[in-house]
Amino acid sequence: MTLRAVVKGVGHYLPERVVPNSEFEARIDTSDEWIRSRTGIERRHIVAEGQTTTDIAARAARAALADAGLTVADIDALIVATSTPDLTFPSVASMVQGELGMEQGFAFDVQAVCAGFIFALTNADGLIRSGQANRVLVIGAETFSRLMDWEDRTTSVLFGDGAGALVLEGAEGERGILASDLHSDGRFRDLLYVDGGTSTGTTGHLKMQGREIFRHAVEKLAATAHTSLEKAGLSADDVDWIVPHQANLRIISATAQRMGLPMEKVVVTVQDHGNTSAASIPLALSVGKERGQIKQGDVVVTEAIGGGLAWGSAVIRW
Ligand code: ACO
Numbered sequence: 001m002t003l004r005a006v007v008k009g010v011g012h013y014l015p016e017r018v019v020p021n022s023e024f025e026a027r028i029d030t031s032d033e034w035i036r037s038r039t040g041i042e043r044r045h046i047v048a049e050g051q052t053t054t055d056i057a058a059r060a061a062r063a064a065l066a067d068a069g070l071t072v073a074d075i076d077a078l079i080v081a082t083s084t085p086d087l088t089f090p091s092v093a094s095m096v097q098g099e100l101g102m103e104q105g106f107a108f109d110v111q112a113v114c115a116g117f118i119f120a121l122t123n124a125d126g127l128i129r130s131g132q133a134n135r136v137l138v139i140g141a142e143t144f145s146r147l148m149d150w151e152d153r154t155t156s157v158l159f160g161d162g163a164g165a166l167v168l169e170g171a172e173g174e175r176g177i178l179a180s181d182l183h184s185d186g187r188f189r190d191l192l193y194v195d196g197g198t199s200t201g202t203t204g205h206l207k208m209q210g211r212e213i214f215r216h217a218v219e220k221l222a223a224t225a226h227t228s229l230e231k232a233g234l235s236a237d238d239v240d241w242i243v244p245h246q247a248n249l250r251i252i253s254a255t256a257q258r259m260g261l262p263m264e265k266v267v268v269t270v271q272d273h274g275n276t277s278a279a280s281i282p283l284a285l286s287v288g289k290e291r292g293q294i295k296q297g298d299v300v301v302t303e304a305i306g307g308g309l310a311w312g313s314a315v316i317r318w
Helices: 021-027 032-039 053-068 092-100 113-129 186-191 210-231 249-259 277-290
Strands: 003-013 017-020 043-046 077-081 106-110 135-143 161-172 176-184 192-194 206-208 241-244 299-306 310-317
Touching: 003 053, 003 113, 003 176, 003 277, 017 021, 021 032, 032 249, 043 161, 053 092, 053 135, 053 161, 053 277, 077 092, 077 113, 092 106, 092 135, 106 113, 113 135, 113 161, 113 176, 113 277, 113 299, 113 310, 135 277, 161 176, 161 277, 176 210, 186 192, 186 210, 210 249, 210 299, 210 310, 241 249, 241 277, 277 299
Parallel strands: 077 106, 077 135, 241 299
Antiparallel strands: 003 161, 017 043, 135 161, 176 310, 192 206, 299 310
């Protein structure tokens, strides 16, 4: 039998405030019709003033722990995937550890922008299979609203805030993370970046070459999903659900088409959440389970790409 990282629980948190596309129409030169037809986005959630990435991450973590029937005392390691830390340091993971009252184990952040959750999941899988930790809480949490230039119609309409979390536990058997595949290519670092950090002493704003990102996304996402399935000894025919990074409905459907899978097999939440970067996959996994789409035993393929460029995928038998 093989030791695998099995999903024990999943949960999410979305900030209370919902911003429909119509709110942008009043402020900048855009329209609900443009945003819907180019991206599939209808609304997004935005954090309240003073609400932090740590706060929403901790709420998602509590929901995942409740779903797993566990408490924080049962967790050996906590990983947060985020590009929107509240402070330069300590890590959001350390802040969440403190917030949850977790006194044992270890916590750290993973920063791979929109692909962050896949990188965090793969790290957690490695920790479990190497015996470093048996139960790992993996969280994706973002407050991208804090990185927006609200006057820039080419970026501000695309993103939202939110958090999702999985509890993984080492167990022998057929369920769990079957394979993953990670990539990055820093030659493309200028396609998507935030123009702030320690070099400027400011947080900065998100800058993006949308069309170029789109082109890379479709090609690289289908390829990495194919590689992960191959590593798992499976083919597209075995897939029950694709749970893609929720950036743009056109990227999601073009990727599914390249994989030869119908949209009926894709969990789509982008219309309600916008692009929540590293939070989008755990959010979609949680919503997909709540909707009754993802069930125990299903083969789930997750895939994401973002700034770096960094991209990857994972195959999970739920
Ligand atoms: N409202 C109205 N018009 C707009 C808006 C807007 N919000 N934004 C851009 N436009 C205009 C442009 O200014 C341009 O006008 P012009 O022809 O007069 O110059 C026109 O619309 C077409 O712009 P394009 O950039 O060519 O539009 P495109 O069809 O490529 O759609 C989009 C833009 C939606 C950003 C698309 O390229 C895309 O989704 N790219 C992927 C980017 C992405 O998802 N990034 C997220 C981070 S990375 C990731 O998560 C995968």
